[in-house]
Structures are given as structure tokens and as C-alpha cells.
Amino acid sequence: MKNGILFITGLLCLALLTVGCASDETSSSEDLTSGPLLEIVGYDHSVTLTLEDLKALPAVEGWSGTKSSTGVITPPMQFKGVSLIDLADLVGGLQTDMGIQIVAKDGYSITMSYDQATHGNFTTYDPGTGNEKKFNEALTAIVAYERNGKGLPEDEDGPLRIFVISESNNQVVDGHWSVKWVEKLELRPMTEEWVLYLEGSITEDLDRASFESCMASGCHASSWVDGEGNGWSGVPLYLLAGRVDDANVHEDRAYNDDYAAAGYALEIFAADGYSVSIESSKSTFNNELIVASLLNGEPLGEDQFPLRLVGNGLEKGQMVSQIAQIVIVPNEGVKIPSLETFASETEEPSTMDLTLPEGAALKIAGDLRNQLVLTLENLEALGVEAIDIEHPKKGVLTFRGVRLGLLLSLAGVNEEATVLVMTAADGYSVELPLTEVQACENCLVALEGDGTLSMAMGGMDGGFWVKNVIHLMVK
Secondary structure (H helix, E strand, O other): OOOOOOOEOOOOOOOOOOOOOHHHHHHHHHOOOOOEEEEEEOOOOEEEEEHHHHHHOOOEEEEEEEEOOOOOEEEEEEEEEEEHHHHHHOOOOOOOOEEEEEEEOOOOEEEEOHHHHHHOOOOEEOOOOOOEOOOOOOOEEEEEEEEOOEEOOHHHHOOOEEEEEEOOOOOEEEHHHOOOOEEEEEEEEOOOOOEEEEEOOOEEEEEHHHHHHHOOOOOOOEEEEOOOOOEEEEEEHHHHHHOOOOOOOOOOOOOOHHHHHHOEEEEEEEOOOOEEEEEHHHHOOOOOEEEEEEEOOEEOOOOOOOOEEEEOOOOHHHOOEOEEEEEEEEOOOOOOOOOOOOOOOOOOHHHOOOOOOOOOOEEEEEOEOOOEEEOHHHHHHOOOEEEEEEEOOOEEEEEEEEEHHHHHHHHOEOOOOOEEEEEEOOOOEEEEEHHHHHHOOOEEEEEOOOOOEEEEEOOOOHHHOOEOEEEEEEO
């Protein structure tokens, strides 16, 4: 099962959606100023824009962050670009019954509705906890070409990427909206919104956009051709079961094959109540038993919309159309997987588990508005600096890392907090007044060559230069 602590993936994705070092950013966009980057297809004509064309259009700036399907949080960072609505206006404007299909270089596509593109109607989350929260500021979907005044790193994001921005930095949206390597925007009739209810050890309301994200090229897309040559595209049934069979929604080994081997039925319900039962033994790792949303590349017709079960070995009566629910029903005597429980955010710091989730390098917790968990890639994405700092015993050395003040600013220290506790992997711990930390211009979380982190604390005694630091606690 996955660990329930949220990862913070730098100040940027998708999450899993990190970016490269600042030094790589400047050249990536400048080399592309002359060539066509973005095609916008309207009702009766289209336009193609270069980077310079985009920069000549009215620009908007704001903060954007994401929450991935695995719960990984990428906290907000500043982006600049052109709103989707302004781009749609170049080809006639977006009508209320239309959406904007966003197409990436690798073929991945997702469609934003009129309400999302024009009114910023997105689900928002707290960047510290990942919990859904209502956000009162306006949200704007943009095609971004700059991050902090520099071009996007081409090897990570491409020259253009979708972001949903706001004036403040206290919200994030679902990561599947933040499409990388955007090449095309197409105005097209909008299919009806829908939700697929999944129930097992946990429950999930899987919306259209999330399902489309699962169908992305290189993700979980699968297809099947029927006897008449029709091509059905969707997501394997077993992977949908894997989203709710235990607490692991989308991380490695999200599909609990041990549970499937023990035996359960997948009850698949149509909107009118009709249902069929598929044994887990038939669905396990079966990529040709799929829940399809497309037929020959187009949304299903009214009699099948939004989803249909298709695949090898199914009788005609088992190919349920208009699927609304999928429920896991364990066989008699089969135990439902237990759900992991995690330390409460209100738990006293002295009793909190300091163990890092797999892949994480540093946890920042305590009396903060945002509890952060960072990977090494996250820290790189925050903007690594090389700084000369005088070590109390070794003299002036060059350290490469992220300023401690920046990290604490992102975490949002509460006013009543007074102390920072730094803890190493071996249990060594030291604390110092927050006022000293906040006044320290040359205090750094340094990236070491062996993949560990250390504290470079300019102007402070050697005891504060914690090696192999893994945890910062504010209290």
C-alpha cells in the first residue's frame, strides 16, 4: 500500500511533474522563437503561433501548483502565459456548448469545458495537506511559456505547458490539467460530464477528466478490436479495481493482485440498474478486458455513453453499456485489505514518525500552514544556488542547495512558532531560535554528492551544521 504522507514535488508536477535546474531554462525557449509551436483549431479556420506570437498577446501571470493522482503535491510557483479564452478568441471564440481539447506532442489529450476555461471551475486543494478546499479567488487556465521570468525547461515541460493560475499561492488543482508539451488547442463540441463510482476497500468518484488522464498514451490506455473491426479504447477493468481495492490508489503495485487471487467479484452496474459480475480471476492483468469510452476514436453513442465493458471472452449480455458503478464484492471468507493509518497532523512533534516516504529526502513539518515532503528532484526544481559559506572549521567552501529561508517561506511558518529542530538520519537533533534562522542569509539545505542533504549554516557553530539531515520541525 502507498504511504499516506503527501510529497511536495518542487515549486512547479504532474508529478510527478518536476522541472530541471534554472541553468537549463534560458536556452530552451529562446532557441524556439522562430518556429511554429501552437496550432489553434476553430470552427472554420485555424491559426499557428510561434513563441514570439504568443508573447505579443495579452499576458497573464499568477501562481500554479498541482496534485497528482497519487497525492503528490507540487506547490505553487509563478507562471506567465496567455489565457485559453484569449487564444480561443483568435479562432472565433468559445461557445457555451463547446470545450477546448488540449493535445500534447505525445498524443495525450484532455478536454476543458466551457465553465472551466471561462470561469475557472476546477476542484482545488490545500497545498500543504492535499485536502480538497474551496478557493474563493479567480482561477485562469493559461498556456504558459515562462516560469519566474525564464522559459520553461524544454526537456521537462516543453516550451509550452498548461497551468491553472491564481493571484495567491495557497491552492493547487488536479495534475492532469497541467499538460506538458502542448502543441494544439481545438475547439470542439463538449461531451456531457460524467462520474464513475468505484467502491472497494475505499471509494472514489472518478470524473471524465480523470478517466481521460488514465487513458493517456504511455499511461493506462488499452484498446480492443471487435469482430466487426471496430476499435474500442479505454482503461483495463483490473486497473480501475486497483484504484479502490486498498489504500494504494495509483502508486507502484496499486493493483492488489493478492486480494484478486484470494477472490472477489467485480459488480458492474449500468445507469438503469442492469448489472453483470466479473470474477477477479478473469480480469487480473487482462489488458483486453476494458472499460471503453471511445469507439473508433469518438465518444460512445447515446445508447452506450459514457462507458461500456468490452473485450475478449465476454458474451454480448456481459458487455454492459452506460456504466455508472463498479463495486468489488469479496468472495465468502475473503478478508478485505486493511487501510493504512497515518499520524495525525495535530500529533505532538515528539511522537511523530520521522520515517520518510520512499523516494523522499526531506520532511518539513510542525507549526506550519503547509507540511512539506521533498524529493531531491523537488529541491532541484526550487532553484538550486551555489553559495560560498564559511565553515567554522574548514574555512570558505562552496555549497550547492536551496536557501532555508525559502523552504520555510513555502511551508508558511505560523506566528506563534519560535524554534526550528533539525534532525539527522542517525537521530542526531539540534534546535535553534527561529529568529536566528530567519535572519540568516547564508543558511542552506545543501545537496551532497552522495545524494544526502546537509545543513550549511553560515555564521553558526559547527553543531548546527547537521549532516544527512532528513527532518525539519518548526514548533
